Structure formats: structure tokens, C-alpha cells
Amino acid sequence: MALLELKNLTKRFGDVLAVSDFTLSVEQGEFVSLLGPSGCGKTTTLQMIAGFETPTSGAIILNGRNLEDVPARKRGLGIVFQSYALFPHMTVEQNVGFGLEMRGVAPAERAGRVRKVLELVHLDGLANRYPRAMSGGQRQRVAVARALVIEPDLLLLDEPLSNLDAKLREEMQLELRRIQQEAGVTTVLVTHDQSEAMALSDRIAVMQAGELMQVGSPFEIYERPRSSFVSTFLGKTNTLAARLEQVTPEGSLLVCNGVTLKGPPANFLPGPVEVSLRPERVELTDADNAVVSGTVSERVFLGNQWLSKVNTPIGELLMTRRNRGSDEPKPGDTVHLAWSAEHLSILAADRSRLT
Template sequence: MAYLELDSLTKAFGHTLAVDHFSLNVERGEFVSLLGPSGCGKTTTLQMIAGFEEPTSGTIHLNGRDLSGVPARERGLGIVFQTYALFPHMTVSENVSFGLEMRSIRRRERKARIARALDLVHLSPFASRYPRQLSGGQRQRVALARALVIEPELLLLDEPLSNLDAKLREEMQLELRRIQQEAGVTTLLVTHDQNEAMALSDRIAVMQAGHLVQEAAPFEAYENPSNVFASTFLGKSNSIECRIENGAIVTTAGVRLDCPAGAAHTGAALAALRPERISFVDPGEAILSGTVTERVFLGDQWLFKIDTPIGELLVTRRNAGRSEPDTGSTVHLAWQAEHLRILATGDAA
């Protein structure tokens, strides 16, 4: 039995199923992300694990214990909320102390554990500050220390970095990963940010409309998306509508493309192609030619929109300091057939 086991978890609000027979296993010490757009049921799943929502059906087992009917306050989970939810009238160390006081831990041990927790998140000099005197990133770390100091069996992170600006978010991603590994705590992260999920997790569970769409390590999920949704949600992707006929791809525009080896599918499909896998080549080597309709400079890379016979394609190219084709110029494109992913159309995974 896995450390955390969600089995056929379902939550209905009226006639809508927010979470629909969702099953997931998390091993001890693992960092798993629930990734999906807002409304996909990921937050409801977290609320059920935390004990704030009662599942309509299905079970949650943590460390061999059935959590059905166990009130939230007896679950012993560490939760970091999107708003941090720090107690505004308490200092940093009082915030961290709260959970220990609820466990009737003696003053001396409490002090030692608070000191250790603040040290872990590098906030020791701020122990007597109030939350309003801290920056967003510091509040975030107080929330983390408060959740970790009770030595929870499971750490739940609800969009913990979404209130931070982009630069701080990247710093906190590394920091969060370090803290999680130092504390060795099993962690479930809920997020809509694919970069965050990929950077932090051992495994990603992609959710769509209450269902689990894909469950894989970040690299695997990115390289082999299980369906159209997963391929477009995890990073950028060109989706080429096509049919598979006699081992070849025929796009809706009638262009024939080489099919990757081993694609067993026949009939209507989507061919997914990552923008970074398309290269600019000499006319003789080109699979397709097209016209640059838009060009965006992103610092470390260029993003092109190219009008081609099979529709508009996104292409990204690493910025290597050379000049790149401008809007209106003709470019010749090529890719390797094995970089195409053939996905069944429709919602069925």
C-alpha cells in the first residue's frame, strides 16, 4: 500500500462532479504536483485530503490509516495556503508556536523546535516581527515553517507561489524544493503553473475536469503527453489535425508527413509537435516552407509564428546571438519524425 492513497475519490456539488473517481498514489518522501487549470478539481481534492470537504465517495488512506470521518484538526497535516493565512495578530514565532501549543508540547521543547523551523526557512532574525512587517516571500516561508514544525505526515501546498512576483517565484521554487528535501516530508502541491510543477515535483498528476489525465515524472509527462490536453497544458505544443493512413500522417490540408515509428493508431488523430523541436534549414532539406507572421524576442529565446500549408506553427529558437528571420520572410522548416506525438482526438485518453 502506498503512503498516501487516494482511491476513486469523488466530490459532487449538486449535479456537477468537481472530482470524478480520482485515484493517486504518493510514496513516502515524494513530491507530487496536482496540475490543472482552475476548476479542474485539484483544489477540491486538496480540501478533501485536508478534511475541509467530505468526499461524496471514495477513500483516502495516509500511512495505512483511513481518513474517512477523521476531523481536519486530528489529521495532523501541514497546510500552506494560497494567502499564507498567517495569524495577523501573532509574531512569526507565535505563528509557528501555535501548532505546538495545540499539541501541548512543553515550553522548552517548543522553543527548540521553533528555532529549528525558523532556521530551516532562514527566518531566525525575524522571529519577533509581525506578518505585516514581512515581504511576500518571507510570509510564504513563515507559513512553511508553521506547517513543518508540527512534523506533519503530509505537507499540502495550495498554490503557494501564486502571490509572488515572477523573479521571487523562481527563487522560492528552489528554496521550497530544498526545504522539502531537508525536512524529508511527503508533499502534495496543487498548482496551475506548469513550470512550478515541473521544477518542483518528482511526479506530476495532470487533472482535467475532475479526472486524472496523466501521471508521470515531469520529463516523461512533457515528452509523452497522454492526450491533447496534457500536451498543450504542459508547455507549448503545435497540434496538427490529421488522419493516420497506411503508416503516414495526412493533415487536413492534404499534406503527407512521415509518421514516427511504432504509432499504432489509425484514423483521425492529432500530431503534437513541440515548438523547440522544429528547426530552420536550407530549402533542400525542408519538410515545409512558410512565412514568418510574428516574431517575439524573449531574451533567452525567440518565438516565431509561421504560416505554413498545414496551418500556423509555433517555433522557438534559442538566442545564440545571431540575427533571426524577420516578419514576412520565408523560412524552411524541418523536424525529426520521432518528435511527433500521435494523440487520439476526443476526450478519451
């Protein structure tokens, strides 16, 4: 049985449908991210799990118990807020010990547990500091420690890394993953940052306009997006409008701007579709093996890779190539491009045609 089950969760604010019929199960020990642009309902979903918002309909079931009549303070969840929400007038030790104090844990045991969790987040020795005397990354760790010390069934992270600078954020991603795995706590993360979701999660639930678009492992979602929204929200991609002509168990044939392309087997009926092609799957080849040929229009050097734009008969294609220290085609050069058929993802032009 899943640890957390969200069943047909719906939240309406007046006329606005913030979350619509959201169903998701989270297994014990799993790290699941709710990923989506701002206003997609991911934070509202988290607030409902936490007990700060009441669902309009649907159920939240934790450990087999319906949380409907359980107030926020009795849910026993660990929450890390975007602003960290540390108590500014308390030391690190008092901040972290607060949840234990509320549970009536004796001071001696409290001190021991606080020390242990501060070791887990690598903050030992800073117990007597005040939050204002700490860096953003350190405050972040205090917030995580404060949520973990009560040994919650479920840890909720609300955009926990968005206030950190880019370099620190990458470090903290690895740290968060390590802490989560060492503590073995089931975690739900809310984020709009796809790289954060991919780096941390076992599974990602992509949301748009209050609806769940797709759930799966980061690899699955990146490789097999089921809609153009998911394919463009996770990483860069080329989205092409095409017509599906023929479907066989071995593969499919697509026509895009008069060019015939081979595609993977598809679950669609022939008709208009969208096709997604990741820029890193586009390769340079010679004229004989080319799927399309075109002219380089722009080229950007990104250090570890080159990003080029190529004008082709099927449209403008983005191409990324690893920097191997050799020269790359320059703007104006004619290039021949190829990719294997299975690297095209065929997407429903609209959701109703999903099978």
C-alpha cells in the first residue's frame, strides 16, 4: 500500500480551478517532485497535504488514514518552506528542538536528537547561532533539520532551493538527496526548476493548469514525453508539426513540410501530430545519409557543448554537440543532419487523443 495517496484532489478558489482531479500515489521512501510552471497548482497541492488549505473535494490518505479531519498541527509532517521560515528569535538548537518540545520530549533526549540531526545536515558546532548570523545554505540546512528531527512520515519541500544562487543550488541538490536517503524519509518536493526535479526525484509529476500531465521517472519523462508541454518543459527540444501517414508495429512514417521522416511505432491513428526531437540527438553526417540538410544560422559556445541553429526544409532545428576541442560548422555552412527513428517522440496534438 502506498504511504501517501491523493485521490481526485480538487481545489477551487471562487471561479478558479487551482487543482483539478489530481490523483497520485507515493510509495514509502520515495522522492516525488511536483513540477510545473508557477500557477499550475503544485503549491496548492502541497498546502492541502500540509493541511493549510482544505480540498474542495477528493481525499488525502496518509498511512491508510484519511487526513480530512486532521488539523495541520496533528499531521506530523516535516515541512521546509521556500523562505525557510526559521524562528529568528531562537538559536539553531531552539529552532530544531521546537517540534520535539511541542511533543513533550524531555530536554535531555531533545538535546541528543537535535545534535544527531545537526550532524546529519553537517551543521554540528553551530547549535548556538542565530539564523541571521548564517548563510542561505546554512539556513536551508537548519530548516531541513527542523523538519526531520520530528521523524515525520512525510517530508514536504516547497521550492526549497529557489533562494540560493546557482552554484550553491547544485551543491544543495546533492546534499538534499543524500540527507533524504540517509533519513529514509518519503519526500514530496514542489518546484518549477526541471533540473532540480530531475536531479532529486525518483519520480516526477508534471502539472499544468491544475492538472497532472504525466508521472514517471525523470528518464521516462525526458525520453518519452506524452505531450508537447511536457517535452518543452523538461529540457530543450525541437517541436515539429507533422502528419502521421502510416503506423506499423515496426515503425511509422511521418510527413513534415513535405519531407518524409521515419518514426518509432506509435499508438496513434494517422492524422496531425506533433513530433519532438531532442537537440542532442541530432547528428552531423554526410550528404548520402542525411535525413535533412540545411544551413547553420547561429552558433553559441556553452563550454561543454555547442548549440547551433540550422535552417532546414522541415523548420529551424536546434542541435547540441559535445565540445570535443575541434571546430564546429560556422554560420553559413551547409550541414547534413541525421537521427535514428526511435529518437523522434510522437506527441498527441491534444490530450484527448492519448490512448
